[in-house]
Amino acid sequence: MRRALVVGNSDGIGLALTRRLVAEGWSVVGVSRSPRDDLVQHVVDVTAAEYPEVLAAVGPVDLCVYAAGVGELFDPADLAAQTRALEVNLIGAARTVEAVVPGMLAAGGGHFIGLSSLADVLISADAPGYAASKAGLTSYLLGLSAALRPKGVAVTAVRFGFVDTKMAKGAAKPMMVGVDRAVDVLMHAVRSRRPVVSYPRRMSVAARVLRLVTRSTLKR
């Protein structure tokens, strides 16, 4: 039976993906801070000192999906929340790579998927830590993809726009997709093993246009 690790699977996209993988015959181990009695789960914070030990106890997996993420709207009285987005979304993903990829290399194959965001191209006054964490995550995953593909390990950055979970914040959420559709896209990514998947494509184009507009505004 194929084994998957889904980090950040107590809620949202990670939870729906876990259920889909189980329904399709995968054995799935999850990680989150909140327990879920209906899943095989390790309760740990990805920023905690003991996180690597927890992943070592999980053992080798064929697929690892890093779906843990946080993102608070900017509050100048709480800059720690912006730092936290970098720690969870970027450093947590890097710590996960460090723990699981050696097992994939030893097995001669595997697939690491990170949930990045179309916000990875944005210069964001609303959520600067979140945008920076996703820019770093996409860049890291694309570099890893190029480095590890010749060794049989696929790495994919999945870049969503708005997905209908508690994470989606802000007054306007253009082209928002449901969680089931997001899981369809992820399952396709599992099969295709492409380095980058951006969805919805029209939103990806809109994000790039928004970046150009913001850059020209900043130059003035």
Ligand SMILES: NC(=O)c1ccc[n+]([C@@H]2O[C@H](COP(=O)([O-])OP(=O)(O)OC[C@H]3O[C@@H](n4cnc5c(N)ncnc54)[C@H](OP(=O)(O)O)[C@@H]3O)[C@@H](O)[C@H]2O)c1
């Ligand atoms: N929803 C969107 O619009 C959207 C768009 C683009 C990209 N994404 C990305 O997709 C990923 C999943 O987002 P989502 O919408 O499913 O969010 P969500 O519903 O808020 O779920 C986030 C998951 O991450 C876990 N998590 C958060 N901090 C953690 C920590 N320190 N240690 C361990 N687990 C942690 C949460 O569990 P606990 O709270 O129990 O720890 C939860 O299971 C994120 O990386 C997000 O940036 C989301």
